[in-house]
Amino acid sequence: MSLLTLAVSMPSLKPHPCLDANAEHCKQTSRLQLAVFFTALYILALGTGGTKPNISTIGADQFDDFHPEEKAQKLSFFNWWMFSIFFGTLFATTTLVYIQENVGWSLGYGIPTVGLAIAILIFAAGTPFYRHKLPTGSPFIRMAKVIVATAWNWRQPLPYDPRQLHELQLEEYTKQGTFRIDSTPSLRFLNKAAIRTGSTHPWKLCSVTQVEETKQMLRMIPILICTFIPSTMLSQAQTLFIKQGRTLDRSVGSHFQIPPASLTAFVTISMLVSVIIYDRFFVKIMQRLTNNPRGITMLQRLGIGMILHILIMTIASLVERHRLHVARKNGLEKNEEQLPLTIFTLLPQFMLVGVADAFSEVAKIEFFYDQAPESMKSLGTSYSMTSLGIGNFLSSFLLSTVSHLTKKHGNGWINNNLNASHLDYYYGFLAVLSTINFFLFLLMSKMYVYKAEVSDSIKVLTDKLKASNLNEKSAMTRGRADEGRGPLPPFNLF
Known part of the structure; x- marks a missing residue:
């Protein structure tokens, strides 16, 4: 981040501004400028690949699997881990995006750089208090x-x-x-x-x-493969959904324009709300129905997320069809002028992505961590990061391939001018692809056998849950039997 901040701050490392409509007359970016910028991006990617799987693993390792109370707390860890990640994302997609577009890129990148430095100091200060699992080799x-x-x-x-x-x-x-x-x-x-x-x-x-x-x-590899398509769906919210937003009316009041990239804040908000509802209410309701300490299994949770992705792509296709209808109605299909349609038309698909994340993304990282052997937890967690990476590459591959094939055989589905495209067809294609992947996932999950727990604490939790449910039923039965007997004597809490 320090190198990236320098690349957008130092005049010698910044590309020269080009105000000429003809790009051929603009001064080309130097090799040094490109080298510094892309080196910063590659270092950032390398650092992310090293920290994300390990930090979440270290966090989960702080809970003792042989202690029933800590085991119960660990069942909620990944919910709140993802909550903290998306809370930071909310700050990035609102405050930082606004600063970058309206104040400057130097401050926009400088703030997270300082934040990372503070995080490193906090992590180093807490190191003596962490539970460490000694490495056992590669x-x-x-x-x-x-x-x-x-x-x-x-x-x-x-x-x-x-x-x-x-x-x-x-x-x-x-x-x-x-x-x-x-x-x-x-x-x-x-x-x-x-x-x-x-x-x-x-x-x-x-x-x-x-x-x-x-x-x-x-054994986890077939499940990993089934997560590639959902990861591909996630990347649409960062790319095509935002490009759609650029064609719509972004004004709020008479003086403020919503940056299209800020729409991803609604993904984050819906995800944060969904995690709270899931952990505080949904799990407790399902525990009573299934006697499972997690409420539902990790693969069931992942499957619900996949169903939501099918719904998202279906809604996105219908919304895009409506957007194209408005473009044709106003004679704007030949150019990419702003349509008389509010940007909030895209809200349903953005917010549903956040709900899907609360199911699929949390389940994915928890599943790969939980099912990995004790000596390979970081490698297991890295499976979820691998899924995201491959999903992004697969998204680019599908986009370029579909664009090339449809242009070759007629009017392209994906052009620079979205008003002259058929993005609704592309979203429909992704919905069909997600449906096929879901049925493949059902087959793989039916064949999958969960690994045995390393302790019997999960059994203790299950027994406690069953006993709690039985006590509630007994209390309800006694309550019905006591009806008509008059008021009960005062209850002394202490």
Whole structure:
């Protein structure tokens, strides 16, 4: 962020302004200016990829899985983690966007730079108080050893009894502060990596726990693939939705124009409200119906988010059809002049994106963290970041491919002039794609087997929940029986 702030502040690093309508007459951006700007962006992307999975993992690791009360608190952690992320996003999409467009880019980038510096100081000051899980080596190397050992022992027959496979003594795991995992029947061919052949080479013989860790990471890949399309849908709110907003009437009163990028603030607001409602009300209602401490399972929550994405694209298609009708009615289909249609017409699709985020994005990061083995939590959390990254690339690929194909065979669906485009068709295509992906997700989730808990605290929570529900029902029954008996004696709280 410091380098990016310099790139927009120092005159020698800023591109020369161009006021000429003919861009060919403008002075070209120098190689130094491009190098500094893109280097800053790549460093920012690299830093984000390193911090996001690890910070959320560190936060979740502060709760003890063997303590029922902390386990219960951990079930809400990712709700409030995403709440804090989107609260910061709300500040960025309102205050910072306004500062960048009306005051200057130097201050607009300088404020988050100072904010990051303060965050680093706070994090460093709190380090002595955190619960630390010592690293046990690279998860990629551990998984690679299992794959290589499986290939090495491919011709060896698997023993009928999994207890004959290689496993370390329980004391070894106790010393390392890790957990031993029993053999499971899924992906059984990987068990060949733990066949005792007389060799003790780590690339030829792996423990059952190491094999099971690899299985857990591989079992999540089909679910990960199913999240690519929802991540693609999210990027529409940052791109095409905003471009639609540029064609509409953005005036509020007689002196204020809403920046189109600020519309994403409504995504953030609806997401913040949805998280509160979900955590404080929805979970408690569903706990009584399902006796599940989470209310609903993580995959069910993710599935609801996918259904909302289908609804969002359907509504976006209908709204765009109406926008194009207004453009044709006013004879503006040949140019991209502002339409006599308020920008708030786009509010439903923006706000529904926030509701979908409260389901899909929170469920996604919680699922990949929870289902990853204890020694690979950061790698598991990085799956959700990978989903977002691939979703953005996939969005660009779909946009360029559909634009090219439709222009080649007639009137293009996506042109520079949206009034002469058929963005409603493109949104309809995304709705169909989301529907197909949802049914694929249903198939994958039906086949998925949740990993066993590392403690019995989740069972304690379930038992407490069942007991609480039974007590409520008993109280209601007693209340009905006591009707007509007269007033009860005073109740002393203390």
